[in-house]
Amino acid sequence: MEIKECIEGRRSIRKFNGAPISREDIEEIIKAGQCAPSWKNSQTARYYVALSPEAIERVNACLPDFNAERTQGVGAYIVTTVSKGQSGCNSDGEYFSHLGNGYECFDNGLAVENIALYAHSLGYSTLIMGLFDEGALRSYLGVPSGEDIVVAIAIGKTDKKPRMPERKPLDEVLKIF
Numbered sequence: 496m497e498i499k500e501c502i503e504g505r506r507s508i509r510k511f512n513g514a515p516i517s518r519e520d521i522e523e524i525i526k527a528g529q530c531a532p533s534w535k536n537s538q539t540a541r542y543y544v545a546l547s548p549e550a551i552e553r554v555n556a557c558l559p560d561f562n563a564e565r566t567q568g569v570g571a572y573i574v575t576t577v578s579k580g581q582s583g584c585n586s587d588g589e590y591f592s593h594l595g596n597g598y599e600c601f602d603n604g605l606a607v608e609n610i611a612l613y614a615h616s617l618g619y620s621t622l623i624m625g626l627f628d629e630g631a632l633r634s635y636l637g638v639p640s641g642e643d644i645v646v647a648i649a650i651g652k653t654d655k656k657p658r659m660p661e662r663k664p665l666d667e668v669l670k671i672f
């Protein structure tokens with residue numbers, strides 16, 4: 496798949512068809528996430544994957560009803576976290592950029608987009624979710640206090656083919672000097 500076709504064709508999917516995803520495909524998709532650039536190559540993204548039916552059910556139970564319903568029939572959930580105190584930090588672990596700790600989530604987003612795009616190229620669909628019961632998810636997955644949970648990504652297959660939600664006109668978002 497051409498890169499532009501992949502970028503334009505990826506959609507957030509809110510109806511999955513129950514098809515499974517293999518451990519091998521999950522590992523390849525996470526490796527694509529690891530290819531993303533990061534602050535000083537700090538690679539602070541961590542990945543927790545619910546793949547068994549029991550784990551999928553437990554993560555689904557951590558979602559608000561609307562996201563839980565939208566992600567019935569997924570093959571897996573990928574929860575990304577950031578290992579804090581490295582991205583955007585000096586050698587003493589102090590955040591020193593103008594964005595404070597903003598580059599932590601920035602780096603995580605780059606990895607997540609790689610995941611979504613590579614998954615799409617393999618024929619999988621994704622839904623990135625920022626809303627979940629953080630405490631319940633942290634407790635179930637055993638996420639340590641040095642990590643912040645960033646997003647939960649539903650991944651699976653779909654029979655739907657939604658159109659791209661409208662994007663803003665270029666002149667509203669772009670200034671060229």
Ligand SMILES: Cc1cc2nc3c(=O)[nH]c(=O)nc-3n(C[C@H](O)[C@H](O)[C@H](O)COP(=O)(O)O)c2cc1C
Binds near residue numbers: 565660
């Ligand atoms: C950080 C982030 C959080 C999101 N959270 C949710 C969510 O909780 N539920 C949902 O249905 N979609 C969620 N989305 C998906 C967006 O609504 C979606 O990306 C946007 O409408 C554009 O559609 P597209 O992804 O098909 O291009 C989220 C997307 C991002 C990047």
